[in-house]
Amino acid sequence: MVAPDLPIGDRIRHYRGRRRQDAVAGLVGISPDYLSQIERGLKVPSLPVLYALAQELGVPAVALLSDRPPPDEESAESAEAAVGRALLGYGPARSTEPVTADVLRDRVETAWHTWQTSGDRFSTAATTLPELVADVEHATRAARAGSDADERRAVLRTAADLYCLLRSYLRRTGRVDLATLAADRAMRAAEDADDPLRIATAQWNLGHVLLAANQPAEAEELALRAAERVAAAPVPQEKRQAMEGALQLVAVVGAARRRRWDEARKRLLEHAVPAARAVPDGSNVGWTVFGPTNVALHALSIDMEAGETSEALHTADAIDTSPLVSLEREFTFGLEVAACHSQRRDDAAALLSLLGLEAVAPEDLARNPLARQIVLTVIRRGRAMHARQAEQLAVRMGLV
Structure with missing residues (x-):
């Protein structure tokens, strides 16, 4: 069995196994060079060649084609589907006593910590998120209808934190549609809680959704407006600078995705770097991991995406990722180093x-x-x- 998104050329190479390329090409009636180009993704085989290859390799022709199921055929038992059902309201009955804000806050913080530090975070999230989402959704509905203003605000703050986690999880599992919904829920909960810091965090998350949806200009514009607002918000200085810096990094990524490398570097140096000087790496305000090391990683990302691999690897040599509180950011660092080596x-x-x-x-x-x-x-x-x-x-x- 091969992955459903594996390209045709790689499928042919997989099924060819250890058989000589020139031998298979000769039996099919094409040149070894042509088969080599097909396997490397440089040529797309015609249907007669595809059928001949399938016959020679002993597999159905469909096995050489992508067999990714349409999105609406997603398994009802998948973790993503379970999270989606919970997010859309399939939770406890309204008559069920809701979980208190204190308990939910501890569970959400544990889920966030696991998501940022565990090597098997997807498996763990698959088992914990559906129930947690359902409980938070139920508690949020009850709090909105209740008369306890303090409990209501505490529940909404916790809901905003969870929805931001959901945005990250759903985006990385390919559900950008549900990630957008989660980001919107985070914004609504933060606004209803009248929490400026969480509003800025929700906007940071929405910026990442726009980046994932290939809308870098919109992400950049949103992030810059949000950075201006949080700069004037009644928030403790270190947290305010951390969120402003995190939003500036979204704008940096947006500029880089639009291939405006100089603009991205200028914004990084003039806005993100000064903010990072006042924010320790371990603060992790809004779960954004903003700090000096994360800013350095974005400098590496710009060089890598710009194709300046020598400069990127030089930048990477100077980065110590040990202060990071996020395994995900460490993973991204290592992956971008691998990409630079591959480009070279x-x-x-x-x-x-x-x-x-x-x-x-x-x-x-x-x-x-x-x-x-x-x-x-x-x-x-x-x-x-x-x-x-x-x-x-x-x-x-x-x-x-």
Whole structure:
């Protein structure tokens, strides 16, 4: 069984196994070079060639094509579907006594901590989030209808925190639609709680949803407006600077995604760096992980996305990720280093970086599109030894 999003060329290579490329090409009636280009994704085979390859490889022709099911065929038993049902109101009966704000706050904080630090965070979230979402949704409905103003505000604050976590989880599981809904719920809960810090955090999350939806200009505009508002908000100075800096980083990413590298670097240096000087790495205000190290990681990201791999690797050498409180950010750092090595066609270094990431965050590695792309690239062009190691890694990642 191969991953449903595995390209045709990689499927053909997988089913060809250890058979010689020139031998298979000859039996199909095409040149070895043409088959090589197909497997490397440089050529798309015609239907007659595809059928001939399938017959020679002993598989149905459909096995060489993508078999990803449509979104509406998502399994009703999947974790994403369970979270979605809870988010859309499939929770406890209205007559059930709601969980108190204090208990919910502890559970949400535990869920956030696990999400940011655990190597198996997706599996853990799959078992904890559906019930937690249902309980928070039920408590929120009860609090809105109740007369206890303090309990209502506490529940809404906790709800805003949970919805921000849901945004991160749902975006990384491919449900940008539900991530958008979660970000909107976070904003509504934060506004109803009249909590300026959480409003800014919700806007930060919404900015990331816009980035995931390939709307970098909109994300940048939203983040800059939110940064102006939080700068004037009645919030303790360190927290205010942390949220303003985190929002500036969203704007930095938005500029970089639009290939405005100079603008991204200027905003990073003039706005994010000064804010980070006043914010310790371990503060983690709004679960944004904003601080000096995270700002340095964004400088690396700009260099990597701009294709300036030598400068990016030089930047990476100077970064110490140990102060980070988020394994996710450490994973992103390692993945971008692997991407830089891949861009430089240093497949051995890219593979070594990926194997290191597998040791600390195997679920992130298996789910990340860039990681999957790098693995396939090593398989396609790497030396025999590296290609074999990459093939074994692809099996463990569920690619093949």
